Amino acid sequence: MSNEDTLELVSFKICPFVQRSAIALNEKGVDYTTRFIDLEQPAAWFTEISPLGKVPVLKTDSGAIFESMVIAEYLDEVYEPRLHPEDPMEKARHRSWIEYASEVTMKQFSMFMAPGEKLFTTRKDELSELLNALNGQLSEVGPMFSGERFRLVDAAFAPVFMRLELLGKFFDHGLYDTDSRLGQWSQAMMEKDSVKNSVSKDFERAFLDYFGVEKNHISKLINQGASMS
Ligand SMILES: N[C@@H](CCC(=O)N[C@@H](CS)C(=O)NCC(=O)O)C(=O)O
Incomplete structure (x- = not known):
């Protein structure tokens, strides 16, 4: 786990769940790239990292994670400022x-x-x-x-x-x-x-x-x- 990770957000342009992850990344000022995919005809690499065939997926140097709020909470643990309350x-x-x-x-x-x-x-x-x-x-x-x-x-x-x-x-x-x-x-x-x-x-x-x-x-x-x- 490192703040130097290369991050790629796998996205579908109008997906509200992807947008949650993008907002979390933006709030933290973290560099990332976005990769749009065709959800109707997903590539094999995508199916491998997204078992339910859904976006968002966040690709990091240490692996890929899916589910928008899992992604957001991961980012919240690794990057400042904290967006969840402490209590x-x-x-x-x-x-x-x-x-x-x-x-x-x-x-x-x-x-x-x-x-x-x-x-x-x-x-x-x-x-x-x-x-x-x-x-x-x-x-x-x-x-x-x-x-x-x-x-x-x-x-x-x-x-x-x-x-x-x-x-x-x-x-x-x-x-x-x-x-x-x-x-x-x-x-x-x-x-x-x-x-x-x-x-x-x-x-x-x-x-x-x-x-x-x-x-x-x-x-x-x-x-x-x-x-x-
Ligand atoms: N619970 C998931 C929902 C994600 C989701 O439903 N994504 C839609 C696009 S907005 C999707 O990838 N649908 C493709 C499919 O269900 O095959 C999350 O929060 O990440």
């Missing part, structure tokens, strides 16, 4: 909400992929409930999850909010108000360079190309919004 109970609470963030991420994905308006609305309502439950967990002063400092728990949620902010440019999803605590949290995360630089320059285009296809209801909302602007 064991508070750290465990953050980890609990990171698990929750994974559910939120998957719910958001199922909303993006919903084929018709009815299913889209059901998924959106479910996502709304999940997001609203966060209100009781967020520190009152903020702006981040647990106060002033950006933590790994923020890195786990930031990709969800980046996608909602992007969609908000096209239509009013109504999932939170800008001046609500959730809105303030989202804004604070989006202003961070570590978050901005966690996706490639063509992220928006890649996202719209992937999800904004005819079979997904969301394409209609995006297209309506685009034609009005």
